[in-house]
Amino acid sequence: MELYITGLPSAYEVEHVARLFFPAAHLAPQSPETGDRLLAKEEEGNAAVSLTWQGTTLEGTAPAGESPSFALSSLVYDLARQATGIRPSWGKMTGVRPVRLIHDNRRRGMGEEAIRSLFCDHYDCTAEKFQLARSIADLQGPIIARSGPRDYSLYVGIPFCPSRCSYCSFVSRTTGKDGKLTGPYVDKLCLELEAFRDQAHKNGLNLRTIYMGGGTPTSITAPQLRQLMGKIRELFDLSQVEEYTVEAGRPDCTDREKLEVLKEYGATRISINPQTFSDQVLENIGRKHTARDILDCFAAARQAGHTNINMDLIAGLPGDTVEGFAWSLETAIALDPENITVHTLTLKRASNLVIEKQAAADAGVAAMLERCSLLADAGYRPYYLYRQKGTLQNLENTGWSKPGYEGLYNIYIMEEVHSILSAGAGGSTKLVDQASGRIQRIFNYKYPQEYLEGFQEILRRKEGVSDFYGKNLD
Ligand code: SF4
Structure with a gap:
């Protein structure tokens, strides 16, 4: 075409x-x-x-x-x-934040029927997708209302992984090839966090959540994790923090010692991400571990005392089927984690060839997401949702949680509730003025090597935080 x-x-x-x-x-x-x-x-x-x-x-x-x-x-x-004859579930809606559209229109005084009509008539969304977005907006409402104008969250990025997954579109280096960078990278990251702490103090900001993501944060060594998390504990008052998430994503680099370090240094929520429980599909996406390794990692995390665990699954992975995906869901549910996040495969920079190869997965992906009713049956509720460019059939990613275990950082960042100060390579700090809705971004360099070489410039850009709060809130 x-x-x-x-x-x-x-x-x-x-x-x-x-x-x-x-x-x-x-x-x-x-x-x-x-x-x-x-x-x-x-x-x-x-x-x-x-x-x-x-x-x-x-x-x-x-x-x-x-x-x-x-x-x-x-x-x-x-x-x-x-x-x-194709009926896209989200109709002609192109935005990545359907839930935000509901919050914004409610704030502007639009009635519930007018919001329904906006989704279902203007954009031609299905009633099911509108109902999903509305139930999430209802659940998020009181959580968002708690956030004050000087609240912020902190993102700490570790752009390293043990190996590269075939579908990966993140900035991430493998520890095999670029492992020598992790030591200098953690040293610099500690200095950047100190600069953020200074900015937060200067502007009277209150830290609400911390999120350490990547890459795979547990791909750095246990001593490096201690150094980094020790610095975070020294710089910030963790007793005032509502949530401290660390992505312990992959079992091929997350051992018992690292799980214990996360617990000891204050993580309150971790993420162990199977993506699938099929060994064949894991092999298809280039993972060097088995489903059994994920089960063992989960058990080790419980033994280390982690009581709030998220598991990510992806619908539409190469070689997966609707039944295979449902089985992955059932296996995750049987483990009884507090959160399960269901992503739809995203093909960034997709060539036509890639898209054509994905045709089979594409055909089944909507049916896979329908099987998320298993989550509702097991007592999980959808609490955040977003869409990405390049997602199969333009479908959504949805976080499900047991009541009271909603991932707060995910809500804050997706609904742009308050500022996110973002440290590390690829970091994008987003400064939010709640009153006017004004948003300003400060970018870090993208790759670890650039980050190390341009670190003085990264520190200099931190002044942008004071400029923003000086202009907008004083
Ligand atoms: S674990 Fe995540 S960040 Fe790392 S290579 Fe795989 S998809 Fe990319």
Whole structure:
């Protein structure tokens, strides 16, 4: 399928909607005249679309109105839905934060029926997806209301992993090849945390949650973990922190000693991420461990005293099936973790070949997510949700938890409730002014080597925190 889009400053929205139906569609440099093609143009206040697919052509026009991009993508959506019979669950919604849309409109005074109509009529979301988003917004409401204007969370990034998963789109280096960087990296990270502590003090900020993610934080050595978590304990008053999460993601680098270090140094929530309990699927994604290793790691974590554990699963992994995914869900549920997060596979930088290879998984992924009813049956509730560009069928990622075990950091970052100060390579600090909704970002260098070499500049950028709070809150 070739796309030819003209008359808009940005073709992004139209392109995104077209790919809901034709995942391998690509932009053509000039108007194609043969084959499967979609021609979309805005001209003099009118939107016009011509879609040719499998030898049949459908055409439509509409007034472009105040939002030509939405008018054009709506036309594309309607014609493509008619031609293919495909019904995308989130309709033509392109935003990554559907729950935020509910919070924002409630704050603006929009009624519940108008919000339902926005989702189900304007965007053509299914009633099930709207109900999912609304139940999460209801649950999050009181949690968000507790956050004050000077509250913040701290993110600590460890961009190293024992090996690289085939689907990975994160900035992460393998400890085998770049292990010599981890020592200098932890040293610098401690200095950056000190600079953040100073900024927090100077601006009267209150630390609410800490999240150590990656990469895989437990891919650094136990002494390095002690050094880092010891520094965090020295710099911040952990008794005032509501939640301290460490991703202990993979069992091939998370041993008993490291699990004990996490407990000893104050982590209150950890994440052990199977992604799947199928050995074959683990091999397909390039993992060097078995499902048995995950079970052993989970047992060791319980023995080390961890009472709040999250497990991540991914729907749509290569070679997985609906039944296989359901079995992974059942296995996770049988372990009785406090949180289970279900992601949909995301293909960033996906080539057409990759997309075509994924066609089989794509077909089953919606059915896989439907099996999440097993979580509801087991007493878990969905508490946060987000979507990503490139996710199979544009489906969602959802965090489920037992009541009272909602991952607070996940809510704070996804709903942009308060500032997130982000340390480490690839860190993106997000400063939030609750009153105006203004958001400002400060970026760190992306890769560990760049981070080490440009560290003085990273420290210099910390002044941006004071600038922001000086301008917006004093
Ligand atoms: S564990 Fe996560 S961050 Fe590390 S390689 Fe795999 S997907 Fe990437």
